[in-house]
Amino acid sequence: MTVQSRRERPAKPALTRQGIIDAALQIMNAEGLRKVTMRRVATALDTGHASLYVYVRDAEDLHAQILDALLAPVVEATPPEGTWRDRLKALLIGYHTVLRERPELARMALSTQPSGPHYLALVEAILNLLHEGGADDRAAAWGVDMLLLYPTAIAVEHTQPKPARHASGDLDTLTAVLAEVDAARTPHIARLGHLLISGNPSTRADWALDVLLDGILHATPPPG
Template structure:
């Protein structure tokens, strides 16, 4: 009787992968220590990426890999955080001791620096418009502006009202500039769009606007900004507070 071949031996089952060794928390990268400054920087990063509407305490906590409750050790609330973020941005405004030129040139340079500081992060200009100055860097700016206006020969009441007017002008201009930056617009695009819009208005309904099209569009943004500030300074110098 023939010998039958032996069946092949079954293959051994695949080896089990080695169990992963538990990883100690100490092996993970250490988180940066939480601080008011770190919270402010996280808030500014969110502002630049997503805008002021998306800036919440929860989002800031996620940015820092922590819980929202931990933030309140360093900031009172969202409004306090926004003020701190504004104050951080205002650190770019030079002190008047570092400004050169005539009295008007130094005032103009200071106002222009405020415009660019408030426009540096979308939404901060609106924070500045809606709050009373109460943080260190903003108060230093007001202190310097008071010194400049006093150097211009103004009385204290006129100085007080003038700082309010000039700061409101600067922050409003900052809000406008920030909106252009957020839309990635440049001056040429904005002017072209506005020119086309006004040119298309029906003259029978808006006869005065249509008749002034060329003058409405005249002048660059810098020329208009410089003129606005001249008007403010001329008016301030010529109109002491309390006098009709």
């Protein structure tokens, strides 16, 4: 067996932050976010894992950078026309889609605060649209968290999607329970049971965003 001299091997590409993120994305797409560790990425890049710490703080930071990279097209896809509310909803739906398609990232987003350039561009776009809609500065600044938390939480809710037959079975069970509640003990549930499970997910999500936006615009101004 002929052993190739190190001097004859092609030089490795210079290690960069973007190169680390690209390698992490490839691993996540192929094997899932749990496999995106500093050592796993270092192996993919043929380097020591200690070298990565020059560019990312730790695995949590690396995961946040993956999310930031995936957010790059979200702001760009916001329709240039339409009301400020419609454009803001489209922006938030785009954010939700990124997380819904990668549920492991959704769970991560609940506990890790992204701070990359594309996430900041998303926040900037939300603030701009809230300003266009007439929200005061403090309400807009505080409202951003609520607006991003809702699509994140909905994505987390579906991190372990059930087979369609199970989901249908759960709804059938809930429907049966609501139909048999004691009206004397739970009169509101008895009267509104059919409404509690009405509407499709898209319609309910659109309504929920309207509730949040109306609240941001019309709630009592927060204390200074």
